[in-house]
Amino acid sequence: MVKAKATVHGAISLVNAIATQKGATLGIELKVDATVETNSGKGISIQSENKSLSSRLINKTIEKIVSKKELEENKITITLDSEIPTGYGLKSSSAISSAVALACSKIFKPRLTDKQILLAGVDASIESKVSITGAYDDACSCYYGGFNITDNFKRIRIHSERAPTNLIAIIFIPKNRKRGNLKNLKILSGVFENAWELAKKSDYWNAMNINGLATAATLNSDPKIIVDVLEKGAYGVSVSGNGPSIAAITKKENETNIKKIFSVLEGSVIVSKVNNKKAEVYEL
Numbered sequence: 001m002v003k004a005k006a007t008v009h010g011a012i013s014l015v016n017a018i019a020t021q022k023g024a025t026l027g028i029e030l031k032v033d034a035t036v037e038t039n040s041g042k043g044i045s046i047q048s049e050n051k052s053l054s055s056r057l058i059n060k061t062i063e064k065i066v067s068k069k070e071l072e073e074n075k076i077t078i079t080l081d082s083e084i085p086t087g088y089g090l091k092s093s094s095a096i097s098s099a100v101a102l103a104c105s106k107i108f109k110p111r112l113t114d115k116q117i118l119l120a121g122v123d124a125s126i127e128s129k130v131s132i133t134g135a136y137d138d139a140c141s142c143y144y145g146g147f148n149i150t151d152n153f154k155r156i157r158i159h160s161e162r163a164p165t166n167l168i169a170i171i172f173i174p175k176n177r178k179r180g181n182l183k184n185l186k187i188l189s190g191v192f193e194n195a196w197e198l199a200k201k202s203d204y205w206n207a208m209n210i211n212g213l214a215t216a217a218t219l220n221s222d223p224k225i226i227v228d229v230l231e232k233g234a235y236g237v238s239v240s241g242n243g244p245s246i247a248a249i250t251k252k253e254n255e256t257n258i259k260k261i262f263s264v265l266e267g268s269v270i271v272s273k274v275n276n277k278k279a280e281v282y283e284l
Contacts (some may be wrong), residue, residue, distance in 0.1 A: 005035045006102035006281040010084040010272075011091040011141035012169055012240040012247040014208040015196045016215055018182055019189040021153040023137030024199035024207060026249070027145035027275035028169045030090065032082040034099035035284070038107060041075030048080040052087060053096065056128040061097045064120035065104040065112070076104075085270075088173055089241025093130045094138035097121030098279060106281045118143055119155065132182075138241070145276040149199050159200055163274040167235075170258050172225075172246045174267040179243050180219030188214045208236030208249070215239040221246060225261065232257040249274070 010030040017023030044062055046055050058078060066076070078100060084092040101120040105112045122134035133152045140148035140157055149159040185192070191214045199207035209230065216223040221239050225246060229237045233254035240247045248258050255271060262269050 001037065001039050002107050003035065003037045003284040004103045004106040004281055005033060005284055006099040006106070006279060007031055007033050008095045008099040008102065008142050008279040009145060009275045009277065010095050011138055012171070013089065013211065013238060014147075014204055014236065015199050015211045016185060016192060016241070017133055017135070017137050017150075017152050018242065019185045019192040020196065021133060022151050022193070022196045023135075024147070024149045024196060024204070025091070025137045025141035026147050026163055026204070027141040028090075028272040029275045030083040030270070030272050032080065032084060032092070032095040032099045034096065034103045035079040036100070036103040036107060037077045037079070038074040039077070042072055043075055045075070045077045046080070047077065048082070050080070050082060050086060053080065054093065054128055054130050057093055057097055057124055057130045058100055060124035060128045061100045061121055062104055064124055065101055066108050070108055085173055085245075087177060088245040089239065089243050090171065090245055091135070091138040091142050091241065093125060094121065094135050095142040097124050098139055098143050102279055102281045106283060114143065122155070143279045145278055147202075147204060149196070159202070161202065162276045165274070165276070166251055167249055167274045168252055168255065169272045169274060170234075170248045170250065170255060170262070171240070171270045171272065172262040172265065172267055173270060174244045174265065176266065177244060178220060182219075182242055184218045185215070188218060205236035205249070208238045212236070212238030215243065219243045225265070228261050229258055232261060234258060
């Protein structure tokens with residue numbers, strides 16, 4: 001029996017990549033732990049308290065790392081423990097697929113590079129239809145932490161740097177999970193392209209605010225919330241991913257005022273520090 005545990009963190013969007021295939025993201029401290037255990041036998045078993053997890057995504061990720069022969073000879077049990085709400089644009093599927101790939105690689109393919117591990121999760125996301133683009137931007141911030149500016153089509157990181165450690169993310173999780181029509185984001189592709197160019201030059205908050213207004217207007221969130229939160233001292237506010245959550249980046253001293261704005265809306269609020277820590281794995 002061999003056992004390995006990987007920890008990967010979540011992230012929020014600074015620039016949505018759907019319109020242009022170019023994205024920008026920032027790591028946050030909410031995390032996923034994936035423990036992989038192998039025993040004699042065969043088959044994959046997934047244990048998680050979260051019923052909305054995509055088992056197809058997890059199975060596909062394992063198949064990317066573990067060979068057919070090894071799958072025939074090992075019973076693999078995956079135990080997932082996640083702090084990231086699923087289905088709200090907080091990169092839970094990127095974090096989960098990366099954590100599963102990392103834990104499996106520790107046991108079966110210890111020589112894989114970070115990028116190979118990342119791409120296993122990205123490819124599995126596309127094949128299991130969890131993501132349209134594979135969300136390379138999301139995967140990078142989940143895996144490496146900090147700021148990551150990517151070209152998802154070419155699968156490269158254009159720019160990355162550590163985030164200031166005194167920042168927090170205040171994330172509003174609406175009760176209503178309805179998302180707008182993602183196809184409409186392409187109408188504003190020029191706007192997203194401009195936001196991405198700003199992020200590439202480390203002008204993250206302007207990039208995030210432009211993205212926030214454009215995504216809110218397109219995906220059924222109220223753009224006024226974004227302005228109201230900025231007024232209370234946030235550096236950047238945006239719909240995260242394809243929503244419906246809204247993330248504000250600020251300093252600790254503005255937390256109460258920003259929470260007040262969100263408190264009149266139906267839903268809940270999560271506060272998380274930003275994260276610069278790379279994904280970790282070790283044998284148990």
